[in-house]
Amino acid sequence: MAQIAGVNTVQLQQLIESVSQGTVITNPATLDNYRWDRANDPSAGTPLAVVRAASAHDVQATLRFANVHDIPVVPRGAGSGLSGGSSAVEGGIVLSLENMREIDVDPLTRTAVVQPGALNTEVKAAAAEHGLWYPPDPSSFEFCSIGGNIATNAGGLCCVKYGVTADYVLGLRVVLADGKEITLGGPRLKDVAGLNLTQLFVGSEGTLGVITEVTLRLVPAQRPPTTLVATFATLDDATSSVLAIASTMRPSMLEFMDRPTINAVEDATGMGLDREAAAMLIVQSDEPAEYAAHEIAEIDALCQRHNASEVFATSDPEEAEAIIVARRMAIPAVERHGTLLLEDVGVPLPRLGDLVRGIEGIAKQQNVTIAVIAHAGDGNTHPLLVFDPTDDEQKQRAHDAYGDVMDLAVQLGGTITGEHGVGRLKRPWLVDSIGDDALELNYQVKKAFDPKNILNPGAIYDPAVLQEK
Numbered sequence: 182m183a184q185i186a187g188v189n190t191v192q193l194q195q196l197i198e199s200v201s202q203g204t205v206i207t208n209p210a211t212l213d214n215y216r217w218d219r220a221n222d223p224s225a226g227t228p229l230a231v232v233r234a235a236s237a238h239d240v241q242a243t244l245r246f247a248n249v250h251d252i253p254v255v256p257r258g259a260g261s262g263l264s265g266g267s268s269a270v271e272g273g274i275v276l277s278l279e280n281m282r283e284i285d286v287d288p289l290t291r292t293a294v295v296q297p298g299a300l301n302t303e304v305k306a307a308a309a310e311h312g313l314w315y316p317p318d319p320s321s322f323e324f325c326s327i328g329g330n331i332a333t334n335a336g337g338l339c340c341v342k343y344g345v346t347a348d349y350v351l352g353l354r355v356v357l358a359d360g361k362e363i364t365l366g367g368p369r370l371k372d373v374a375g376l377n378l379t380q381l382f383v384g385s386e387g388t389l390g391v392i393t394e395v396t397l398r399l400v401p402a403q404r405p406p407t408t409l410v411a412t413f414a415t416l417d418d419a420t421s422s423v424l425a426i427a428s429t430m431r432p433s434m435l436e437f438m439d440r441p442t443i444n445a446v447e448d449a450t451g452m453g454l455d456r457e458a459a460a461m462l463i464v465q466s467d468e469p470a471e472y473a474a475h476e477i478a479e480i481d482a483l484c485q486r487h488n489a490s491e492v493f494a495t496s497d498p499e500e501a502e503a504i505i506v507a508r509r510m511a512i513p514a515v516e517r518h519g520t521l522l523l524e525d526v527g528v529p530l531p532r533l534g535d536l537v538r539g540i541e542g543i544a545k546q547q548n549v550t551i552a553v554i555a556h557a558g559d560g561n562t563h564p565l566l567v568f569d570p571t572d573d574e575q576k577q578r579a580h581d582a583y584g585d586v587m588d589l590a591v592q593l594g595g596t597i598t599g600e601h602g603v604g605r606l607k608r609p610w611l612v613d614s615i616g617d618d619a620l621e622l623n624y625q626v627k628k629a630f631d632p633k634n635i636l637n638p639g640a641i642y643d644p645a646v647l648q649e650k
């Protein structure tokens with residue numbers, strides 16, 4: 182009998198018959214499209230099959246099959262992840278949620294019940310039809326899914342005032358490793374019955390269960406913001422301004438771009454950014470117009486006090502949008518200059534200056550280009566390490582610098598990942614970030630939910646170590 186990666190064709194036929202028609206894909210060309218997320222993890226395997234689930238029933242049937250046959254299952258949203266969290270596992274199943282996209286908004290409870298494959302932008306649009314807003318706004322909001330956002334606890338640009346994905350998750354339906362579907366929480370603002378399992382799944386990167394439905398909290402639509410851009414001749418002046426602003430005010434955005442990023446964005450847009458500036462801050466206030474003008478004036482004064490070379494403010498929505506688009510396109514703009522290793526380290530805000538200066542030092546020491554963007558108000562930076570993939574020596578230096586940046590963040594009392602997740606690429610640094618005892622507890626929780634380690638094995642936790650425990 183023919184075998185595909187340990188499963189014979191009769192067994193595979195059982196899977197095909199247990200899920201909706203046409204949802205199981207085994208054609209090699211299509212399988213290839215599901216091997217990587219945006220981190221291009223070199224260790225990604227070739228899956229046995231992709232299941233493009235049409236319903237929670239398909240998710241349950243797939244997990245029951247995988248559990249019986251000990252087959253790894255990698256849940257996948259839109260594949261925009263930046264840490265290799267949805268890299269395919271050799272001989273496993275990629276369980277794609279991309280076709281489960283229903284959205285149902287209830288304006289009375291200000292909630293939305295959403296299937297995991299709906300894109301973040303689709304949820305925002307559905308909420309807007311009722312004068313409501315779903316705040317979490319990763320730069321990838323136009324092409325990432327809500328399921329992926331919850332599984333990574335995605336952040337974004339407005340989190341400095343409005344919080345991260347976790348702050349909007351009221352309830353979940355989740356299919357566990359054995360195929361059982363559970364309901365957690367719901368459209369209630371307060372609920373302390375039992376352990377907070379809802380939040381345990383937030384940021385669990387597909388390792389504890391597959392999210393099949395989510396109840397999200399919505400808020401009234403955001404007021405049109407006033408936007409300020411300030412440039413600085415030194416990194417220290419920019420990061421001290423961030424601390425001064427964040428410790429006294431609550432802007433709705435506080436973003437940072439350094440010189441290599443400014444130049445990459447300017448190369449891509451020609452919008453007239455100051456190529457000589459060491460750093461640029463983008464700040465927004467969405468307070469009512471009169472108070473926003475006051476808040477922006479105070480931020481202007483703080484930037485001037487920290488030696489800003491130029492400050493520009495606007496309440497024109499088109500001008501503001503052009504500035505924000507420039508910030509959102511920073512990653513693709515830098516990517517034009519080579520292959521990227523993307524970092525996501527964060528520190529307590531008073532250490533932001535040490536982190537940014539330290540990263541500049543690592544770039545010099547390892548002779549690697551590192552462009553830094555940051556959700557600065559959250560102390561969360563994205564150093565983008567650029568290398569030529571055909572130059573092995575340069576590639577090695579970039580990988581060394583990748584580790585050095587995480588070591589630096591940990592030394593500064595920070596984290597190896599603020600919002601992208603550990604995935605597969607950051608796994609070796611997890612123990613340094615959270616310590617032995619917390620890692621041990623992570624293993625115990627994983628084992629309680631997924632004793633056979635079939636759910637996204639290799640993400641977050643090391644499967645070999647897990648088996649030894």
Ligand SMILES: Cc1cc2nc3c(=O)[nH]c(=O)nc-3n(C[C@H](O)[C@H](O)[C@H](O)COP(=O)(O)OP(=O)(O)OC[C@H]3O[C@@H](n4cnc5c(N)ncnc54)[C@H](O)[C@@H]3O)c2cc1C
Nearest residue numbers: 258259260261262266319320326328329332335336387392
């Ligand atoms: C240009 C660019 C900018 C970005 N900017 C940001 C940013 O500002 N902030 C930010 O936080 N991220 C950002 N990201 C990273 C990425 O978009 C987020 O991590 C996003 O949340 C991933 O969603 P996804 O649907 O693409 O998930 P995927 O990449 O498909 O999966 C991510 C993880 O979630 C798991 N998963 C997916 N769906 C489910 C489910 N239904 N149930 C259980 N587990 C699941 C996967 O197994 C994997 O571990 C950016 C990415 C790019 C390319």
